[in-house]
Amino acid sequence: MPGMTTTITGIRLFDGERLTADTAVRLSGGLIDAVGGPELLRDGDHHVDGTGCTLLPGLIDAHVHLLPGASRQALTFGVTTVLDMFCLPDLLRGALDASTHPDHADVFSSGVGATAPGGHPSLMYGQFPVVTGPGDADRFVAARIAEGARYLKVFYEQGTAGGPLSAPSLDVRTVSALVEAAHRAGLLVAAHVSTGRAALDLLPTGVDVLAHTPFDPLTDDQVRAIAAAGVAVVSTLSIADGFPDGGGTMPLLSRPALAGRLGPRWSAVIERQGRRWMPPQLPDFAVAGDNVRTLHRAGVPVLAGTDAPNPGLAHGASLHRELERLAAAGLTPAEALTSATARTATVFGLADRGRVRPGLRADLVLVAGQPDLRIRDSQEIRAVWKEGIPAGLGSYVDSPDETEGLRTLREQTERVVAAVAAVLPRPEPVPVRRDEDGELLGYLERAPERAPDHWRPLTVFGGELGEPVSRDDAENLVRAEGLASLTEPWWVEETPGRWREARVQEAHADRLRVRWTDPLADQPAQGQWIDPRAVAVRRRPPARPSSAEGGEGRA
Structure with missing residues (x-):
């Protein structure tokens, strides 16, 4: 009190x-x-x-992206300060107001990050102020200070273009002008980079913090240059938690002390993220851990940051996973704790x-x-x-903050998925038809996150009939239960984490007519249409995570 x-x-x-x-x-x-x-x-x-x-x-998380209520969720996991690395003005105003409440963590932010027109992270945030060249630097920095920013974030991805999802980037001259303007205003500068080459490009500009550990192997010369420049590096190793582990479980949900307190709605979201389409070859994040080890041994200050709420991550909870990953990378447990407390406070000037x-x-x-x-x-x-x-x-679970946060996350995710699908289409599911008359029974979808030869059996509207198995077993399940399952009860996620039992009246790939099984529900006699691509539809609602003990273990 x-x-x-x-x-x-x-x-x-x-x-x-x-x-x-x-x-x-x-x-x-x-x-x-x-x-x-x-x-x-x-x-x-x-x-x-x-x-x-x-x-x-x-604890201090040195790299998050705010959602409504994120500071409340963070505090319930012992994270009393969050450092936001990109936030639109309306959300930032609300977050700064909320952070004055004793049930919300303190919030510091860069506001809108400096990026080129169409540059990262435009896919997620849509329209926002951008930087076209060095002449925009003073204006841009002044606008961020007016928004309430306490430091500046710049995005630099030169040298990484060429893939299907490549985006425009600021050039070094522009970053240098932004750094000079920020330093004149008393702000430090955190730079988004993902490669060793990009990091070395920016060292002469005077950036203070590299906002990610590079994902490609650092050479000895690169490590020496980063150490000599005196910059700090935010770890963000938890990005790897966006992919299921060898047993098909999302890593955050494998930690009972964390998963048991996430609440059923966030747990369901993370579980669903683990079932999204995965690339045939999952990323190997071991290199980033090796880089953290090498940088730490070279004397580079390593700061614990998560990049929540990327897939598989949650504010507050994921910082504890980041500490695990830092310890696995070679920091002692005590050094990992320092990276999430005293060291981050020193680098960002949080002397109190x-x-x-x-x-x-x-x-x-x-x-x-x-x-x-x-x-x-x-x-x-x-x-x-x-x-x-x-x-x-x-205080966070089942609160209006949780509802609004999950709604915002869903909107951001849908925006990114739509943009990515336009450039990098998801492989089409394989239809399974009845031999005698060709009637569609369901689909098979590759599940490389489980195993290279595993397939997911689906209904005609994309609902999962069972866990991923071999192709023959998945096809047999579709033939046996694809249409028959439609007569059974299904569950619809009306709002994030809120499931409602329904009976399927009519099923198509892009629309589903359902009738709620609750006899007191207010609904049309013929049921109502829903889009199974926009809401989760499952044979069973997700179970509340167990609280039993388990084993030891980017924008």
């Missing part, structure tokens, strides 16, 4: 840089009042017994947070276990404080 003094005792304390000998922290007036031992507890304090737990600074010291903001997270020794313990969140006020860990 505001004005309440809280003393947390019996803890292990990781102060953002190291484990200390302190066992208690006292919070008062939104700040850390004192750090020490049990003597800090006074009569009248609200006492929190932290036995068996480690107290950390509030990122460490547990008297006089700093009382942004804290209490986790069970020893995350400085076992990084997955960071996922065992027991309490979160923002400016000394306890956060409601269940």
Whole structure:
């Protein structure tokens, strides 16, 4: 509560840089009042017994893209500050207003990133201000400051053009002018790059942060140049979580301590993202991890950032997966925690947070276990404080913020899918017809995310009849159940995460007439038409994720 003094005792304390000998922290007036031992507890304090737990600074995600309510979702996972790397003005205004609430993480943003006309990320965001050349730099930077930006983001992809999805890019002269204008205004500059060559192109411009670890192998000379330039690198290894693991599960959903608190609606979205069309050869993200290891050993500051909400990622939850990936890449668990606390605070000039010291903001997270020794313990969140006020860990799930966030995510996804499909069409499903009269029974669709030779059996409207299997087995299932399944109940996702039972009255590839099985539902007698390409239609609703323990484990 505001004005309440809280003393947390019996803890292990990781102060953002190291484990200390302190066992208690006292919070008062939104700040850390004192750090020490049990003597800090006074009569009248609200006492929190932290036995068996480690107290950390509030975590900082150095690379997100906001959705409505994203800061609320982040806080429930112990992420007390998010650094947004591209945001349209209306959404940014709402996010900055919301961040003043104790149940929302603090938000800092670049506002609209600087990109060329038609450049990345135009597919996702549509129309927004762009930069045509060096002469636009001062105007562009001034407009971002007026929006509330605290740093500048620039997009540079020269040298990566040539593929079907290549896009225009700023040139080095223009980036240099933007950096100069930003630095004059007191802003640091984060640069979107995806290759070592692009990173080296921009080092002479004076950019401060590389917003992704390059995805191609860095040479020794490139590593030395990046280290000598003094830039920091945001890791974004969690982009790999956008693809199912070897067992066909989306990685975030394989972590019970995270998945069990995502809520059924977000879990369903991530599960569905794992069933989207995948390329025949899935990307190999091992190179990015190798680059993180090499850069870290060369002394380059590595900052933990996720790039949420890319496919498979969720605000807050995915930062814990990023910490896992950083540890797997060669950082010690303690170094990984520093990358999400003190180091990011230092690079971005957030002097009031990122460490547990008297006089700093009382942004804290209490986790069970020893995350400085076992990084997955960071996922065992027991309490979160923002400016000394306890956060409601269940405040996001089933809230209007969640509904609006998922709606916005769906709109962005549909915009990207439509644009990509126009350039890189999805392989057409293979029709399965009855031998005697040629009637369509359903379709087979490749499922390379499961195995190169696996196929997904589908109904005539694209509903899944079962898990991906061999082609012969998938075809046999379509022949046996393709039409027969239409007489069974199906479930329609009316709004994100909200499923409703229905009976299929008439089925086509692009439209489906359904009637709700609820006898009290207000509906036309003949049912209603829905577009199965726009909403999820399933034989069974998704189950709520289990909370049981499991094994160890880009814009």
